[in-house]
Amino acid sequence: MSAVLAPRASVAPFVDLEFLQDPYPAYRELREAGPIHWSEEFFGGAWLLTRHADVEAALRDPRLSARRTGGWVMRAAEPDGRAELTPMQRLFTRCLPFLDAPDHTRLRKVLQPAFRPDRIQALKPVTQALIDELLDEAGPHFDFMDKLARPLPARVIAKLMDVDASVYGDFTAWSEDIAAFLGSVNPTQAEVRAAQRSVVALAGYFERELLPRRRREPGDDLLSGLLAAQADGSVEDGAELLAQCAMLLFAGYETTRHLLGNAVHALLTEREQWERLRAEPELLPNAVRELLRHDTPVQWSGRRAMADFTLCGQRVRRGDLVLALIGSANRDPARHEFPEQLDVARANPGALAFGTGPHVCLGASLTQLETQTVLATLLRRRPELDLAGIAIRTQSPLYRGFMRLPVAG
Numbered sequence: 001m002s003a004v005l006a007p008r009a010s011v012a013p014f015v016d017l018e019f020l021q022d023p024y025p026a027y028r029e030l031r032e033a034g035p036i037h038w039s040e041e042f043f044g045g046a047w048l049l050t051r052h053a054d055v056e057a058a059l060r061d062p063r064l065s066a067r068r069t070g071g072w073v074m075r076a077a078e079p080d081g082r083a084e085l086t087p088m089q090r091l092f093t094r095c096l097p098f099l100d101a102p103d104h105t106r107l108r109k110v111l112q113p114a115f116r117p118d119r120i121q122a123l124k125p126v127t128q129a130l131i132d133e134l135l136d137e138a139g140p141h142f143d144f145m146d147k148l149a150r151p152l153p154a155r156v157i158a159k160l161m162d163v164d165a166s167v168y169g170d171f172t173a174w175s176e177d178i179a180a181f182l183g184s185v186n187p188t189q190a191e192v193r194a195a196q197r198s199v200v201a202l203a204g205y206f207e208r209e210l211l212p213r214r215r216r217e218p219g220d221d222l223l224s225g226l227l228a229a230q231a232d233g234s235v236e237d238g239a240e241l242l243a244q245c246a247m248l249l250f251a252g253y254e255t256t257r258h259l260l261g262n263a264v265h266a267l268l269t270e271r272e273q274w275e276r277l278r279a280e281p282e283l284l285p286n287a288v289r290e291l292l293r294h295d296t297p298v299q300w301s302g303r304r305a306m307a308d309f310t311l312c313g314q315r316v317r318r319g320d321l322v323l324a325l326i327g328s329a330n331r332d333p334a335r336h337e338f339p340e341q342l343d344v345a346r347a348n349p350g351a352l353a354f355g356t357g358p359h360v361c362l363g364a365s366l367t368q369l370e371t372q373t374v375l376a377t378l379l380r381r382r383p384e385l386d387l388a389g390i391a392i393r394t395q396s397p398l399y400r401g402f403m404r405l406p407v408a409g
């Protein structure tokens with residue numbers, strides 16, 4: 001196919017209330033119209049990749065850099081407000097997901113041991129106890145997001161990182177401010193300022209409270225591992241260390257809470273799938289992968305072109321932003337038969353929801369553990385659970401999930 005050079009014709013804006021409610025019809029139209037589209041709507045201009053094969057290839061493409069936060073944070077600032085955003089910018093640019101080799105390889109090696117499947121499995125008893133406690137407190141009619149989907153991942157990641165129970169409230173509010181900024185295609189000044197305040201507060205909490213405590217009393221936990229790596233020079237002190245702490249707390253909370261909400265909503269809407277899992281609980285690990293495919297909480301990931309080159313038949317320029325639409329790829333009929341259908345027994349639902357290549361998700365085992373345990377507990381303890389009121393979606397096109405999900409049973 002010959003490369004299209006210019007002009008870049010922007011697709012019509014489509015991120016509206018209808019899209020936030022259900023983005024899949026818009027994705028289907030884009031996919032059918034072509035593999036790559038320029039849209040002015042995303043961050044002032046980005047290439048959108050729509051098909052499974054291209055999204056997968058882009059996430060592995062060494063010509064596309066994960067370093068994409070530079071202009072992104074500063075673009076959102078008013079001209080006289082840039083200095084104010086420097087601390088947030090400094091932390092974002094050092095986070096693992098936004099780095100390339102060799103820094104990325106070095107930091108990933110430090111963090112990986114804490115997420116080994118055997119370490120994650122060791123969290124199962126505490127996860128089960130938390131779920132039972134939250135469910136006991138929830139009563140028969142409750143908002144699933146409020147009573148389970150928010151507190152559970154926050155407490156599990158806090159456990160992994162040794163955060164005090166007394167700061168859950170602050171920590172979830174900080175995380176939600178950061179998500180509102182990261183998940184907006186054109187953040188407002190208010191969103192940027194709130195994210196800046198919360199990033200600084202989150203990093204400050206590690207700097208003042210948690211890291212000094214772990215320095216005094218090292219253990220066999222994630223923070224002690226990071227401090228040991230800092231001592232032997234594998235992690236730089238200051239912004240680099242704090243960036244990984246803040247990023248992990250955020251990544252552990254923001255994604256899994258939405259998966260839990262999306263999963264429960266989908267299974268209660270497609271009731272026969274819920275009943276099937278009741279009858280065949282051994283399908284649960286596959287069901288979680290299928291629920292992630294069907295309605296993933298992370299709808300895209302971004303990269304920047306490191307040079308001018310041809311991508312999916314289109315000439316892209318150095319510095320261009322490319323968004324790999326994972327949510328669209330997961331519904332591509334070229335990869336999945338009857339992609340709109342939820343089928344907990346689907347053969348090979350894939351794992352693109354966790355990305356692929358060097359940046360593939362570190363928290364996949366933790367997510368599987370939490371989601372399987374929640375679903376198994378609900379199926380056992382609340383088999384008659386049902387939707388019971390108006391569910392409200394988040395307003396973020398990136399982090400797809402629910403703000404409110406009333407259930408009863």
Ligand code: HEM
Nearest residue numbers: 096097251252255256259301353354355359361362363367
């Ligand atoms: C529903 C749950 C989750 C989903 C859908 C998800 C999705 C993703 C995706 C798509 C990526 C790749 C991004 C890219 O290529 O640019 C990623 C990376 C990452 N995820 Fe997750 N994630 C989930 C849960 C978690 C949890 C629970 C944690 C940790 C506690 C976590 C930590 C990370 C980290 C550290 C990275 C960056 C890895 C790297 O850059 O090398 N994630 N995740």
